[in-house]
Amino acid sequence: xxxxxxxxxxxxxxxxxxxxxxxxxxxxxxxxxxxxxxxxxxxxxxxxxxxxxxxxxxxxxxxxxxxxxxxxxxxxxxxxxxxxxxxxxxxxxxxxxxxxxxxxxxxxxxxxxxxxxxxxxxxxxxxxxxxxxxxxxxxxxxxxxxxxxxxxxxxxxxxxxxxxxxxxxxxxxxxxxxxxxxxxxxxxxxxxxxxxxxxxxxxxxxxxxxxxxxxxxxxxxxxxxxxxxxxxxxxxxxxxxxxxxxxxxxxxxxxxxxxxxxxxxxxxxxxxxxxxxxxxxxxxxxxxxxxxxxxxxxxxxxxxxxxxxxxxxxxxxxxxxxxxxxxxxxxxxxxxxxxxxxxxxxxxxxxxxxxxxxxxxxxxxxxxxxxxxxxxxxxxxxxxxxxxxxxxxxxxxxxxxxxxxxxxxxxxxxxxxxxxxxxxxxxxxxxxx
Numbered sequence: 001x002x003x004x005x006x007x008x009x010x011x012x013x014x015x016x017x018x019x020x021x022x023x024x025x026x027x028x029x030x031x032x033x034x035x036x037x038x039x040x041x042x043x044x045x046x047x048x049x050x051x052x053x054x055x056x057x058x059x060x061x062x063x064x065x066x067x068x069x070x071x072x073x074x075x076x077x078x079x080x081x082x083x084x085x086x087x088x089x090x091x092x093x094x095x096x097x098x099x100x101x102x103x104x105x106x107x108x109x110x111x112x113x114x115x116x117x118x119x120x121x122x123x124x125x126x127x128x129x130x131x132x133x134x135x136x137x138x139x140x141x142x143x144x145x146x147x148x149x150x151x152x153x154x155x156x157x158x159x160x161x162x163x164x165x166x167x168x169x170x171x172x173x174x175x176x177x178x179x180x181x182x183x184x185x186x187x188x189x190x191x192x193x194x195x196x197x198x199x200x201x202x203x204x205x206x207x208x209x210x211x212x213x214x215x216x217x218x219x220x221x222x223x224x225x226x227x228x229x230x231x232x233x234x235x236x237x238x239x240x241x242x243x244x245x246x247x248x249x250x251x252x253x254x255x256x257x258x259x260x261x262x263x264x265x266x267x268x269x270x271x272x273x274x275x276x277x278x279x280x281x282x283x284x285x286x287x288x289x290x291x292x293x294x295x296x297x298x299x300x301x302x303x304x305x306x307x308x309x310x311x312x313x314x315x316x317x318x319x320x321x322x323x324x325x326x327x328x329x330x331x332x333x334x335x336x337x338x339x340x341x342x343x344x345x346x347x348x349x350x351x352x353x354x355x356x357x358x359x360x361x362x363x364x365x366x367x368x369x370x371x372x373x374x375x376x377x378x379x380x381x382x383x384x385x386x387x388x389x390x391x392x393x394x395x396x397x398x399x400x401x402x403x404x405x406x407x408x409x410x411x412x413x414x415x416x417x418x419x420x421x422x423x424x425x426x427x428x429x430x431x432x433x
Contacts, residue, residue, distance in 0.1 A: 189418075283371045358388060
């Protein structure tokens with residue numbers, strides 16, 4: 001763990017931290033190749049590569065790869081490793097016939113100096129459909145959410161067959177380039193909840209996140225905020241959901257996980273027609289504090305070295321800068337511009353939640369090391385006097401609301417599992433009461 005520990009958290013915290021700039025560039029590069037936009041992918045190469053590789057060479061390489069392996073389907077996650085002045089990003093990728101690791105090597109100027117196809121070191125375990133899923137009770141329709149800037153977000157509308165009019169939940173992702181299922185390794189927690197809620201007579205809408213559909217936007221834009229990453233699209237999804245056939249427009253909810261839970265009160269503030277919000281593993285404390293806490297936890301699992309202690313101190317100092325608008329104005333920290341950090345600093349999710357008058361449910365896994373019981377305690381104590389709020393924690397669940405035993409560790413995110421039905425029943429009871 002020693003070499004990559006400080007950056008492994010960008011994989012495991014894809015639901016509560018952020019992709020680095022080089023990770024976003026890697027995903028954007030693959031996105032351009034998938035769309036056959038080779039001229040737009042090519043400028044990401046450093047001149048040392050551009051001197052040897054033409055746009056046509058890149059196109060031929062990609063076409064030949066797909067001829068052998070089938071069409072490129074999707075990126076399934078990434079890991080980062082720093083070494084001297086270079087950074088390696090491994091994107092776990094799925095083609096029609098095989099999984100591959102696509103390796104990018106970047107210099108200090110965020111230019112690609114290496115691009116390789118490698119056998120997958122680890123095959124991602126297959127997703128297991130939950131035992132409570134009953135396909136006879138729901139139908140699923142592929143739809144597309146058109147955003148206010150005309151981006152189309154692929155989405156799934158799940159409808160319970162036993163009702164003609166029904167409440168609906170819209171799922172709001174955590175950080176990073178998440179798909180509509182919020183896939184992490186072999187888990188798909190949004191899909192689990194969608195089919196489980198359908199069994200309880202509740203419809204749902206889940207969509208691919210903007211950072212997955214259009215990651216290049218966040219490379220060229222040095223002035224984005226959480227509004228651009230999450231909130232604006234959530235509002236568009238809510239407006240879209242309200243018009244779907246069978247939806248009870250007076251019974252619309254959002255389920256926000258991790259960052260999505262943190263931003264749920266703000267989404268509710270912007271869209272007061274919501275009947276209620278469900279916060280799952282939502283941080284109550286500043287994101288900067290959680291990042292340091294998580295990195296320290298992961299590195300401490302096998303004992304902190306002096307070098308790791310130094311790196312954590314440096315990371316802490318770097319993140320402290322983000323709390324001071326006068327210091328961060330010209331900085332990019334963890335691939336995020338000053339505008340993003342300043343926006344978060346000006347938002348207090350707990351204070352906003354205290355002012356809301358509609359229904360609210362706060363759920364937390366007690367084994368979660370990414371958003372911990374310390375955050376849950378703050379939510380519980382701050383909202384204790386509000387009759388519209390319910391809170392509940394689950395002893396066996398981790399950040400993904402998957403069961404486990406003992407201390408939660410990153411390796412368990414590689415294991416297949418499902419959101420337990422008792423969590424889904426708690427959500428359904430909250431919605432239906």
